[in-house]
Amino acid sequence: MTATLERPALESPGGMLRGAARGGIANLAGTVCTGLAGVGVTWLAARALDPHAAGAFFAATATFGLGVTFAKLGVQTSLVYWPARMRAVGDLSRFGECLRIALLPVAVAAACIAGGLWFAADLLPGRPDLVRALALFLPAAAFTDALLSTTRGLRAMRPTVLLDRVMRPAAQLALLVLVWAAGWGEQLFAAVWALPYVPTALLAGYALKRLRMRLDLNRTETSDFTPKRFWSFTAPRAVASFAQMALQRVDVLMVAALAGLAPAAMYAVAGRFVILGQFVNQGVSQSVQPRLAERLAVRDTAGANLLYQQATAWVVLCCWPLYLLVFTYAPLYLGLFGDHYEDGGVGVVRVLASAMLVATACGMVDVVLAMAGRTWWNLANVGLALVVMLAADALLIPRSGALGASVGLAAAVLVNNLVPLVQVVRGLGLHPFGRATLLAAAMATACFALPQLALWPLHPGLIVKFTATGAGAVAYCCAAVRMKRVLMQGER
Secondary structure (H helix, E strand, O other): OOEOOOOOOOOOHHHHHHHHHHHHHHHHHHHHHHHHHHHHHHHHHHHHOOHHHHHHHHHHHHHHHHHHHHHHOOHHHHHHHHHHHHHHHOOOOOHHHHHHHHHHHHHHHHHHHHHHHHHHHHHOOOOHHHHHHHHOOHHHHHHHHHHHHHHHHOOOOHHHHHHHHHHHHHHHHHHHHHHHHHOOOHHHHHHHHHOOHHHHHHHHHHHHHHHHHOEOOOOOOOOOOOHHHHHHHHHHHHHHHHHHHHHHHHHHHHHHHHOOHHHHHHHHHHOHHHHHHHHHHHHHHHHHHHHHHHHHHOOOHHHHHHHHHHHHHHHHHHHHHHHHHHHHOHHHHHHOOOHHHOOOHHHHHHHHHHHHHHHHHHOOHHHHHHHOOOHHHHHHHHHHHHHHHHHHHHHHHHHHOHHHHHHHHHHHHHHHHHHHHHHHHHHHOOOOOOHHHHHHHHHHHHHHHHHHHHHHHHOOOHHHHHHHHHHHHHHHHHHHHHOHHHHHHOOO
16 A cells, blocks of 8 residues: 655755764764775775786776766756655656656766777776776666666665675775685776676666655646657756766866876875765765755755755765874875875875865855756756866866876866856856854864974974874864764854
8 A cells, every 4th residue: 555645845954964973873873884885995996906906907997987077968957846845845746757758868878988998998997898898887887876876766775885885895805805815817907896886776766666656646736847848858958967077077077188197096085085075975975965956946045055955964974083194194196005105195185174064164065066057057057067077177187197187177176166156156146155064164174284283383293293183183172072963053
């Protein structure tokens, strides 16, 4: 027997934040698993393979990521946006049509791109055999993201957390450890890394099927969904999603092409911590997205602004300590992956950490624009950032190698956050700088940055620096507990 779907009453501000926080905490817990597994994969590739082979592996996975993003055609955002809007007005009668018009083009695009990568592998940077191995699993990866996005649009976070945040990355790391321990060689690294996408896609489809069976698709009001509106929303997101992924991956390919595979490996290792921060931002954003779409659908600007500010505070609370610590201990961080990664990598780490501090403080500006329907704005912003990065990379990589690529990426990150921030403030009347955000930033600065700045003229040893960091971490945790009402619920 199915439950009757009625138009849901808007949650109170406190209930809205508690619900978003519950989903965010669950997603963040999964993100910890994803981040640790990702660092583990990077460490394993750096340790098990020589720099040239590691660079080829990182270049192949970067190509795979770009291909998957292109194959999704931007529907992952639309499959959150439209089901959330349908739910907000109490009309899921066209939910099945929404799925069909999204997933069929994804299937065609994924098959075409996988075939294109297979036949064009010899023309790409790195090793063709690794690219071809990954191409076989590209359709499964594209469907995984599309199906899990739909479950989030219906406010079900558990499939994303369990399947995409825990099971898949853990399986990837475990299989790579097995390959390394068995001495099967580097040829299997790429295929084994991509293999878990297949069961993840199947289980994501099963989870969506079960979730759909619990809904009564009879309508109480009429949603504004039409196929034309779906694709006019999605089309700019498709291009923007590809450009966004290009911002994260194409610089590795450019370093490989312009400076060599070994510098590409060093650049990928040095920038791995950025992925950790992005996972945190993604985890919070995915929890907030459906509620933000609902609030904007009924023009509740105050509620949307509260969600935006609190989500930004949560990301700053989690990410600023990471970026400040990586900046401080850049040589030690790089040394974890091998001595040959430390030379030239410290500057890369510090440039990227500085840029990410600014980006995190801006909050999920791209998500806010998308959930407000401003997908063309989002496309223009990402396109501008990509042009800035490509121009800087083309100019700087031949001269400075990986450091030049980090400057290009940092410039793109700043453009991709500051420009949309102005648009969100002026066009939507929203901003991320609530009391909780400012408090989280002040706490991280006081506990992690100021002690190191005070010690810097004294040139202290590692023991003194570790002691200062440990004391700052204890103070940070105590302050977070003491101020939890402000940080978690926006209370004064």
